[in-house]
Amino acid sequence: MSLTRDFFIALSKNQLLNSGAKKWGLKLGAGKMVAGTDIDSMMKSVKKLNDDGISATIDNLGEFVFSKEEATEAKQHIIETMEAIHAYEVDAHMSVKLTQVGLDVDQEFCLDNMREILTIAAKYEMFVNIDMEDYAHLQPTLDVLYALMEDFSNVGTVIQAYLYRSEKDLERLKNVRLRLVKGAYKEIEEVAFQSKQEIDENYLKLIKIHLLDPGFTSIATHDHRIINEVKKFVKEHNISNDRFEFQMLYGFRTELQKELAAEGYAFTTYVPFGQDWYGYYMRRLAERPQNINLALRGLVSK
Template identity: 40%
Template structure:
C-alpha cells in the first residue's frame, strides 16, 4: 500500500510540466545511470560493454505518447535503423517495442498502424535472426497488445516475437492461460504503471505472490520465460524451482534493467545463468526515467543529489 502511494506521488509530481523541464535540464547526468545514451552508437556500445561480463542486451528506443501517424512511422523507421545497425555491427538484434509508439490504436488504410509497423519490425528482426519483445503498457492496452501479439506469432513464429505479462493485474493469470496454445515467449514483470485498484493489486505481497505463480506456470508449461525482476528473493526462489523441477537453463533467462543491480546481473551470469539487460536509449528518456524513480524511494535522493551537483 505504501509502495503504491509512493509510486503515485512520484508519478503525479513527475507528470507536471515544470518538473519535467527542470529534470530534463538538470538531471541528464543522473539519468545516464539508467539510460545508455541518446543514439544508436551509444546503445550498441552499451551492448558491447555488457558482453564483457557475459550479459546479453535488449535494446529499447525510448519514445512514448507519440501521437500522429507520421511520428509513429518515423519512430518505426528508427527501430528498423537500429536493427540494421546492430546486424551490421555483428550483434544479434534483440529489441523491445512499445506498440503505442508505432501507432497502436490508429486506423490507417483499414488496419491498426501499430500492427502494420510491428509487422515491419518483426519481419526485419526475423531476417536477421533477431527477436522483438512487445512491451506491455497501461491496462487499457493489454487486450489489443495480446491480440496483436497473437497475430504476429501466427505470422513470424514464437521464436521471433514475445510479449510481457504484468503480475499486478488481476486478469493476468487468465491471460497466461489464454495464450497457452501459442507456447509464447513471455517476459514476466510486476508492472510499472499507475493503475487503479479495480484492475491492479494494491499490496506488494500479492503482486510478488502472483509473480511467482506466473513464472512457475510458464515454466511448467515448457515455455520460454524471461524472469524480469531485481527482486533477490524471487530470483533465489526461481533458482530453487528450476532445480527441483528439472527446468533447463536454456528455457529461461533473468532480465534486469540497465544500471540496476549490476552486481547481481554479473553474479548470475558468472553462475552460468542467461542474463539480459534491458538497454533504453534515445532523447525521449523522461517518462522511462520517472518510472524508475517511482520504483524506489532512494532514487529520489539520488536524483536530487545529482541535480544539486549540476
C-alpha cells in the same frame, strides 16, 4: 511510499515536462539508468554487457505518439536500431512499445508497422518483445500480438503479475516467449493487486506456471528472494538453463547481474536509450523511490 510512487507516475505522464526533458540531455541522474541518447553510445554499453556474458534487449525510447508521422518516425528509429544490432554484431534483441508505433492512432496502422519491424527482425534472426503498457492498452496490445503470431514466430510480450487477469492471459500464451514482471504502472483496485505481498505471491505463481509450459520464460526482477526461489524451483523440476533467463534493468544491481551470468544462467539486461528518456526515468523513480538520490545528485552537480 504510495504518495511518492503516485507523484512520479503523474510526472511520467506530463507531456510538457517530457518535451522539456529532450532539451536537458541525460541530467537529473537519468544517465545512470539510460544508456545514452544515440545508437553509438548505447552500443558501447551493450558491448560491455556482452563482455560479461550478458545479452541485451534494447528499447529505443519514445512516448506521447499521437500522429501517423510520429509513429512512422519511431518505426524508422526502431528499424535503424535493429540494423545497428546486426552491423555491430552484438548479442541483443528489441523491445517495442505499441503506442510508439501508432496504437493510439490506428490499430491497423500499428499492426502494419509491427509487421514491417518483424519482417526485418526475422531477416536478422532477431526476437522482438512487445512491451506491456498500462491497463487501458492491455487488450489492444494482446489483440495486435495475436494477429502478428499468425505470421511470425519471433515475437512475444510481457505479463504483469499485479493484474488479476494475468493468469488467464498466461494460459493462452503458454507457447510464447514471455517476459514476466511485477508491473510498473498505477492501476486501480478493480483490476490489480495493491499490496506487495499479493503481487509477489502472484508473480512467483505465474513464473512457475510458465516455466512448466513450453514457452521461453524471461524473469524480470531485481528481487533476490524471487531469484533464489526460481533457482530452487528449476533445480527441483529439472528445467534446463536454456528454457529461461533472468532480466534486470540497465543500471540496477550490476554486480548481481554479472554474478548470475557467471553462475551459468542466461541473463539479459533491458537497455533503454534515446532522447525520449523522461517518462521511462520517472517510472523507474516511482518503482524505486530510493533512486531519488540519483536525481538529487544530478541537480546539485549541475
